Amino acid sequence: xxxxxxxxxxxAMHGQTKYDAxxxxxxxxxxxxxxxxxxxxxxxxxxxxLNPYALKGxxxxxxxxxxxRLMRRVWDEPFTMYPLIAExxxxxxxxxxxxxxxxxxxxxxxxxxxxxxxxxxxxxxLKEHGRPNMRRIYKxxxxxxxxxxxxxxxxxxxxYDRETIMILAMMPVLSKQWWSGRNFDSTVTETPLLNGPYRxxxxxxxxNITYERDDNYWAKDLFVNKGQYNFGTVTYDYFRDDTIAxxxxxxxxxxxxxxxxxxxxxxxxxxxxxDMVQHSVPHQRPERAHGFYFNMRKPxxxxxxxxxxxxxxxxxxxxxxxxxxxxxxxxxxxxPNAPLAAPRQPTDAEKEQLLPWKDNLQPEVFNxxxxxxxxxxxxxxxxxxxxxxxxxKQAAALLKDAGWIVVNxxxxxxxxxxxxxxxxxxxxxxxxxxxxxxxxxLERLGIHMTIRMADSATFQKRTxxxxxxxxxxxxxxxxxxxxEQTLYWTCRSADEVARFxxxxxxxxxLDYFASKIANAKTYDDLVLYAHIxxxxxxxxxxxxxxxxxxxxxxxxxxxxxxxxxxxxxGVVLESWWMAPK
Numbered sequence: 001x002x003x004x005x006x007x008x009x010x011x012a013m014h015g016q017t018k019y020d021a022x023x024x025x026x027x028x029x030x031x032x033x034x035x036x037x038x039x040x041x042x043x044x045x046x047x048x049x050l051n052p053y054a055l056k057g058x059x060x061x062x063x064x065x066x067x068x069r070l071m072r073r074v075w076d077e078p079f080t081m082y083p084l085i086a087e088x089x090x091x092x093x094x095x096x097x098x099x100x101x102x103x104x105x106x107x108x109x110x111x112x113x114x115x116x117x118x119x120x121x122x123x124x125x126l127k128e129h130g131r132p133n134m135r136r137i138y139k140x141x142x143x144x145x146x147x148x149x150x151x152x153x154x155x156x157x158x159x160y161d162r163e164t165i166m167i168l169a170m171m172p173v174l175s176k177q178w179w180s181g182r183n184f185d186s187t188v189t190e191t192p193l194l195n196g197p198y199r200x201x202x203x204x205x206x207x208n209i210t211y212e213r214d215d216n217y218w219a220k221d222l223f224v225n226k227g228q229y230n231f232g233t234v235t236y237d238y239f240r241d242d243t244i245a246x247x248x249x250x251x252x253x254x255x256x257x258x259x260x261x262x263x264x265x266x267x268x269x270x271x272x273x274x275d276m277v278q279h280s281v282p283h284q285r286p287e288r289a290h291g292f293y294f295n296m297r298k299p300x301x302x303x304x305x306x307x308x309x310x311x312x313x314x315x316x317x318x319x320x321x322x323x324x325x326x327x328x329x330x331x332x333x334x335x336p337n338a339p340l341a342a343p344r345q346p347t348d349a350e351k352e353q354l355l356p357w358k359d360n361l362q363p364e365v366f367n368x369x370x371x372x373x374x375x376x377x378x379x380x381x382x383x384x385x386x387x388x389x390x391x392x393k394q395a396a397a398l399l400k401d402a403g404w405i406v407v408n409x410x411x412x413x414x415x416x417x418x419x420x421x422x423x424x425x426x427x428x429x430x431x432x433x434x435x436x437x438x439x440x441x442l443e444r445l446g447i448h449m450t451i452r453m454a455d456s457a458t459f460q461k462r463t464x465x466x467x468x469x470x471x472x473x474x475x476x477x478x479x480x481x482x483x484e485q486t487l488y489w490t491c492r493s494a495d496e497v498a499r500f501x502x503x504x505x506x507x508x509x510l511d512y513f514a515s516k517i518a519n520a521k522t523y524d525d526l527v528l529y530a531h532i533x534x535x536x537x538x539x540x541x542x543x544x545x546x547x548x549x550x551x552x553x554x555x556x557x558x559x560x561x562x563x564x565x566x567x568x569x570g571v572v573l574e575s576w577w578m579a580p581k
Contacts, residue, residue, distance in 0.1 A: 008089050011071060013079035013166055013480050014523035019223070028076050028567040029227030029575045035213065037578025039255040039560070040235040042245035046206040047238070049187040053130050053172065057187040060209040061236045065198040065229070070100055070119065071169040072224045076567035078523065079480030081169045082224045085114055085195075091165060095156075098165040102150035107218040108175050108195045116152040120144055121176035123154075123168075129184045137167040161518040163482035197229040210235040227563075230577035250276065255560060256573065259553035261430065266325045269555060277558050280551045283570030286338035287548035288474035289331060292424060292438070294542060295469055297494070297504040300420070304362070305402040307541035309395035313441045314544045317384045323433055324547055331545035333534050334475055340530040342538070350532055357509035362539040392444060399445065411446030422469040423450040427459040431472040434546065464498040471502055479568065481530055483518040489533060490514055503542035510536050 010017035025031040041061075049057030052067070071081035071089075087103035106114035127138035142157030156164055178193035191200045197220065201212035211234045219225055237254065239245040246264065249257045250272035259265045269278055294301040294310070301307060316330055333341035346354070346366060354365060396406075403414045411420040424435055435451045442449050449470075454462065462468055475488060484500075486493060491506035493499035513532050520526035552571045562576045 291543035
């Protein structure tokens with residue numbers, strides 16, 4: 001029988017937790033922050049249900065404010081959970097089972113106690129009717145057993161890994177009494193029985209929703225909640241168009257705005273009222289690995305020489321200056337902005353792990369990352385125009401070597417004279433601007449690229465079935481990558497629809513390390529495997545890397561205050577407060 005680890009206060013994916021039972025509060029909050037004030041923010045689109053966990057319907061923004069989970073994740077550690085509804089846990093040494101002990105004080109908002117039966121009901125309901133990520137993990141449970149009114153024990157079955165118990169600990173707890181007799185798959189238009197720090201005060205379906213701080217919230221004095229959930233009310237007004245939402249903010253109709261568009265951040269805030277301020281907050285989480293992904297399932301993108309050439313042809317300096325105002329950085333990793341990014345030179349530990357896979361790897365994996373513009377054969381100095389001409393010359397040589405020659409100004413296949421034409425699938429105006437620049441550069445090589453802007457439904461459908469030549473999209477990872485890596489990098493995910501292996505890369509070495517990362521026992525091991533995955537994927541030239549910013553753009557009313565300590569994951573609005581008048 002696996003050795004027990006009794007009465008754990010917190011649950012870390014790797015190593016020890018930062019906080020313990022004697023901790024008074026999280027380091028990134030002000031435990032004395034005043035309560036009160038009303039803030040209003042925007043959301044884009046609409047909503048038609050108050051159930052955020054079913055497949056049917058679109059729930060309103062930030063329903064995490066009204067639903068509590070067994071344990072709470074914090075944002076100054078890569079992946080750690082602390083007591084909330086579960087007062088403490090017991091875990092097998094091999095993580096093959098976990099027992100949750102419910103806090104006797106835990107209550108729903110009507111005062112009814114939260115019991116192990118509610119947890120069991122939540123598990124069973126979400127396993128069958130919840131969102132796909134929940135179903136996938138919850139179905140790894142072999143047995144779920146209520147052993148006492150406030151105790152529930154989960155035994156895991158085949159296919160589990162170290163992360164499985166972490167995902168179980170993040171389970172939202174539903175009221176068995178309220179949901180029994182209701183169809184979980186239908187849209188919900190009445191307020192469910194909730195258990196979070198806020199109540200739903202009012203809503204107009206599809207137009208706005210207001211959350212009101214619950215002064216009787218049973219967990220307000222737990223250390224993970226001190227200094228958080230400070231605003232008296234939080235309202236989301238819905239807009240069909242982000243431009244209109246921005247104008248509402250600049251007039252003072254909204255109080256906080258997260259900005260994702262660097263052009264807007266640079267140019268569109270100059271006429272806002274004096275009560276509003278802009279702030280850039282650095283963070284240490286991985287940014288999106290945004291790029292133009294080649295579909296390696298089809299020619300000519302199955303040829304690494306072609307992929308290298310198309311990467312070299314991208315005029316990164318021009319785009320950075322003219323479209324990103326020189327504020328962003330060029331992506332050189334699938335974990336940009338994070339310690340998970342592979343260093344330029346492989347370490348001895350990496351080489352030792354990689355050596356058995358040498359026959360499956362590009363030679364540069366054992367030397368340095370020579371990705372596109374980072375190639376060691378690039379000239380050390382010169383004007384940007386000179387460097388771009390040098391890159392295009394390299395690209396042309398690679399294409400010729402791959403059998404693509406120029407005839408009457410067009411790049412054609414040497415034997416068939418089939419022209420080198422392809423389509424790039426995009427979904428945003430920003431990607432369209434970048435693609436137009438790329439299109440002009442490719443024309444200099446005799447290559448014609450068609451830009452296809454798709455609506456969200458078409459884009460999603462074509463992405464899921466890999467119906468594209470090149471795709472403008474992104475990978476997004478956390479500081480604690482795990483079993484999801486098999487969905488991005490393995491041969492199996494390259495063939496299965498609706499996975500995240502957009503390039504279709506298939507390499508047995510990647511298969512191996514993607515499976516290893518989920519069971520890394522220490523964070524050092526996890527970083528090592530992430531470096532290796534990153535290094536292999538980069539060496540295969542699966543995408544034209546674009547840019548990341550490494551900061552959060554946020555604008556807000558000057559009466560709003562934020563803590564001085566910013567956690568590694570960046571801005572945490574739940575820790576902000578309104579200055580007393």
